Amino acid sequence: MTGTQRIGIVGGTGYAGAELLRLLSHHPQAEITVVTSRGEAGTPVASAYPQLDGLTDLVFEAPSVETLSRCDVVFFATPHAAAMHDVPALLAAGVRVIDLSADFRLRDPALWARWYNAEHVAPELIERAVYGLPELTGRAAIANADLVACPGCYPTAVLLGFMPLLKAGIVDTERLIADAKTGVSGAGKSLKPGFLYAEMADSFKAYGVAGHRHLPEIEQMLGQMSADKPIGLTFVPHLVPMIRGIHATLYGQLTSNEHDLQALYENAYADEPFVSVLAAGQTPETRHVRATNQCRIAVHRPQDGAQAVVLSTIDNLVKGAAGQAVQNFNLMIGIDETTALTQIAPIP
């Protein structure tokens, strides 16, 4: 176990950055040293985040490799196609990197280029990156990594929901459906009319039906967890008038009738500190994971038919972003995985 780590946060003004600040402010082995923001350089962090008033004297700095090299661990909470420019130099300087963006998630740089409309500038690092979903990837790989690619928010909810079924090999992997719903913070602070309160409140819609960037990421990891069976996934994301939360409703055609799905899920996650399987017949609510790193899952088989229905809920900004990043950080520095992640959801 290592001592206190000097932490850098790149992209400190977005929602994931704010969550990193919230979670790491009380982390016993993290000392936030640098928070960068291109637009807010020179501004006190607490003036952008009144909720941190009195807790930090940090001032946003312009991002630079030089400054970030003073850190032991750097979190990237940036839009895609930013981290990949600085990560090579930071790794070379001995800094460990936890990337919350999409830059190192896809194994295939050509696939990445197609979905993100840009050439990957550090394709040689992709193989070095460990996909930071501890429940799937395993703790050892993450503990030893110096570059962790944190999963997207939808992929986290969908992969944890499908994993027991796919590992057991009892669903038709070519006809999977993920009908996913997210709170609007998933869109970040984008200044688009559609995200205005007056446009979003009291309404519901799907979006990105033709193709969402999380689709290839989910397909890649579903393939990995099913021993490379061919994967066919229909992924339809929706926008819910709520601030946080993802609810993935997953459909899988059962190929075998013999399994006790409830037992399968309970066993699969029996030792996981951040995944709870609900009692048979129950349904999870996103508020019960609000502001926490928990994933709550229920598995159903309506009318005892051939369709398995899995309901998987997370907080998109915590288990779907900053919390999972801190979970990976804990593993990387060899301390209790739940450190600074034991918040209880405020209900109501």
Added chain:
Amino acid sequence: MTGTQRIGIVGGTGYAGAELLRLLSHHPQAEITVVTSRGEAGTPVASAYPQLDGLTDLVFEAPSVETLSRCDVVFFATPHAAAMHDVPALLAAGVRVIDLSADFRLRDPALWARWYNAEHVAPELIERAVYGLPELTGRAAIANADLVACPGCYPTAVLLGFMPLLKAGIVDTERLIADAKTGVSGAGKSLKPGFLYAEMADSFKAYGVAGHRHLPEIEQMLGQMSADKPIGLTFVPHLVPMIRGIHATLYGQLTSNEHDLQALYENAYADEPFVSVLAAGQTPETRHVRATNQCRIAVHRPQDGAQAVVLSTIDNLVKGAAGQAVQNFNLMIGIDETTALTQIAPIP
């Protein structure tokens, strides 16, 4: 075409009753004569509905066949297992009945008994009842009916969404999925903790996964529209923190690759005044049908694959209840189907 109709509304204090009052108050050929409420008998209607202040002098009356027999047409906006008790006498008295409840929707009284936990007391009238979804049932049958069973809210959205696919016979009818989302007014005014603002706001959940009462109704009508092919439907309803609106996301495995789904849908609904097919690639929002009788539908085929995805939106209280009832009323009395149903959604 007939003259002004004397109208009775049974169950005037629920949400569907309130919508009937809103829509019929300005209907040129409806004179609301009786509004009943067991609990509020003697109270002015406008005191329960401040939005009707100054528009009506009606006083809630206790429900009785005698009183209701003064009407030409009676709307039942009651919970299930109420209408079936009074409808026989009203029909015998020459009153035409539009039932918004579930009492006459299912063809099979045994099936009804199983899902509604009660014996049906008027099974002989089931065959006489016409299922009041004009786009499916056809106008003539409704025009001639004296008992119309209005569809449930979910069935309306799901049936209109699936209909072109099923009529064309190009999907696997045994593996249909309806992932449906409703605003909370769908639950009516039930005083249950789960419907309190503090419990429902800023959260999302599924419910009734094991079996929702709209499931047999949807299956029955899907069967009818597909020439009695065997139907397998997985139906998962969800609760959205919004007041009104249903968004059904429908999945159907295509059995043929030849069809232009966009053209199929546009043709199917070209002459329908209350169904709009969105341009290719668009997605409907529930707010655009808020407080209107419209159904807005989009059809997609992600990645040109074998899965058709249909997005169908309605206002659960209008096209899903009171508006559709008025649409049926217009057909029954032989006037323009859109009379009193031309409201434009207030946006934002």
Added chain:
Amino acid sequence: MTGTQRIGIVGGTGYAGAELLRLLSHHPQAEITVVTSRGEAGTPVASAYPQLDGLTDLVFEAPSVETLSRCDVVFFATPHAAAMHDVPALLAAGVRVIDLSADFRLRDPALWARWYNAEHVAPELIERAVYGLPELTGRAAIANADLVACPGCYPTAVLLGFMPLLKAGIVDTERLIADAKTGVSGAGKSLKPGFLYAEMADSFKAYGVAGHRHLPEIEQMLGQMSADKPIGLTFVPHLVPMIRGIHATLYGQLTSNEHDLQALYENAYADEPFVSVLAAGQTPETRHVRATNQCRIAVHRPQDGAQAVVLSTIDNLVKGAAGQAVQNFNLMIGIDETTALTQIAPIP
């Protein structure tokens, strides 16, 4: 009474513009002829407003005096400092103008310049403009006007709430307080971070405490209705996480103990079609005026003390903007004031 009017709407893509389209689409004597939008010229109106799908073939045009001169009446639903540039030419061309913006509300151009940070370019027209609050201004003045300055949303709620007290001369006019709350559509479609759903939902705040642009407008009209007594008003606006609605809570120190406030208010508004005074002891809710042109008011005197408390509610986009503009339009063309303004609030 005149025949059908050719209507122009300038600034058709804002929220007030959308409401004008909603209300005028079914107006029996309005034919919408021109809808302008600098940014959307060439786009079909229905593509910006899906709720108008099938109702209009209009295409947004770039604003120009030439085009607008084809109209009988032009509504300006523009930000401030736009209408004043085109109104002189339109009036000269014989077009009547209903301005929903602030350009012609203040009598004193110097005061206008100070609050709106711009020189007024048509000060000679200010006197010609009639302040379009029919309940205060009187119908005759509006009927004869060719330039009507529609009140702001806050002023409408505050002035209607205070009017009976001030006309009766029974409150201390130098210590008036208006604690006002608005839904977020009051901010229009401004793309500012503070109006994003994720920033506004589930929270409440005041803003503009140091000075809001509606303050001088309210003070001017309070002065007018109180026979030019000195006015001292503290006006604190707040932002409510809801789409529409204004609730003004008004405090006035009573200088006389003799009045029956309930009777005072009931008498003051007995003949007003758009103002309802609630029964003693009741409190209005903004939803009951949602999407309608109604103002609902309650007057209280807690603990029979010297403080009068008035609660005044409107829909900021209807009675506070587009609806009031249509009310003025009806008066100007000599038809029933309530034409096209009889919508009932959809509840819930």
Added chain:
Amino acid sequence: MTGTQRIGIVGGTGYAGAELLRLLSHHPQAEITVVTSRGEAGTPVASAYPQLDGLTDLVFEAPSVETLSRCDVVFFATPHAAAMHDVPALLAAGVRVIDLSADFRLRDPALWARWYNAEHVAPELIERAVYGLPELTGRAAIANADLVACPGCYPTAVLLGFMPLLKAGIVDTERLIADAKTGVSGAGKSLKPGFLYAEMADSFKAYGVAGHRHLPEIEQMLGQMSADKPIGLTFVPHLVPMIRGIHATLYGQLTSNEHDLQALYENAYADEPFVSVLAAGQTPETRHVRATNQCRIAVHRPQDGAQAVVLSTIDNLVKGAAGQAVQNFNLMIGIDETTALTQIAPIP
């Protein structure tokens, strides 16, 4: 400093009870020993509170003095008129009591009887009770108390907001106005139609204008902090469509022009860990105190006039209830006042 305390929570199924469980679950010197609920006796606590899943094995017990006497400290999170029945016996048994209800807040039992429609059954204990607002009452009194009466939610926000003005003696104490707004959790879990999501969302209203139970409590404490000057307070509460949060907008007529209000407030709260005074010109938002024990206050003087405007925000369930109770608990057992109360508001 004392050791770990055995804790009892009476009324564990309400919202304040849930917050006590959330805050005390991670308190280093609290061991929750008994949680009572008349209705849920025998049910596991975690089944009522999924957010506590895995954190507690406690089972709700029926409330009884015998059971509660096993505790060192008992929190009452009950409706009014419950605690007063059991507190005498508990005190006699040496148990210290922190009462979140209204039973011991008012000094005058006759006044209590009038506002709460019941005879007080333990009037002899009223004097022994210490009003648990540490910033007003002082720490020593609370540290030595064995019966603490925690303030109501509105009183907390209003008293902290007015205190510097009243202590300085620079406002007219007979014309104070508190225009207060609360999130709906302030109503608790009451199953009344008005608190249903569909009735409350997207709307705003005042209530209790004629007289709210927090009025005499606020008046009593305002009197105390102003050296017994006569107090005249107009208190108008409103309901905001949000889950948590109180925003009190306070108006006080200044009797002196000499004070720098900003400095007055900053000095008054310079050493308070749970009260923040915002920089001049800023306005607080309830979300920034969400789920925390903070009170954020801004003081304004619009147009440099004679009216002081104070904006005071708290979370009604934390600083307005359970958090303040824990703050008092910390003081009573002689540990750092902020123990277990350092949560950061999750934003957005």
